[in-house]
Amino acid sequence: MNDAQRASVKAKILSELERISKDVTALEEITRPVSAEDMDDITRMDSIVNKSVNEAALSTLRSRRAGLEYALKRVDSPEFGFCLECGEEIPLPRLLAMPESAHCIACAH
Numbered sequence: 001m002n003d004a005q006r007a008s009v010k011a012k013i014l015s016e017l018e019r020i021s022k023d024v025t026a027l028e029e030i031t032r033p034v035s036a037e038d039m040d041d042i043t044r045m046d047s048i049v050n051k052s053v054n055e056a057a058l059s060t061l062r063s064r065r066a067g068l069e070y071a072l073k074r075v076d077s078p079e080f081g082f083c084l085e086c087g088e089e090i091p092l093p094r095l096l097a098m099p100e101s102a103h104c105i106a107c108a109h
Contacts (some may be wrong), residue, residue: 067100
């Protein structure tokens with residue numbers, strides 16, 4: 001991976017971290033408890049279901065953020081961009097799509 005490609009991946013990581021940060025903040029706001037007095041039974045059930053879905057999305061985003069933060073720490077190391085399983089170079093399109101990837105497509109399956 002050359003310096004320009006590494007810079008592209010780093011920019012993608014930073015962009016994704018910024019987007020995820022905003023999404024996490026929004027989901028944290030949505031999943032805050034709602035007073036039971038403010039809703040009827042149907043609204044309460046709908047709120048419980050929505051909260052569950054939003055909490056799952058929040059968990060997924062937090063996990064991805066952790067992977068991206070780890071990738072950001074490693075992006076300048078010579079080992080970044082190589083599969084941890086087989087040692088082959090991870091294709092640039094995969095790293096641009098999923099900068100947190102630590103495995104090539106073949107080893108990820």
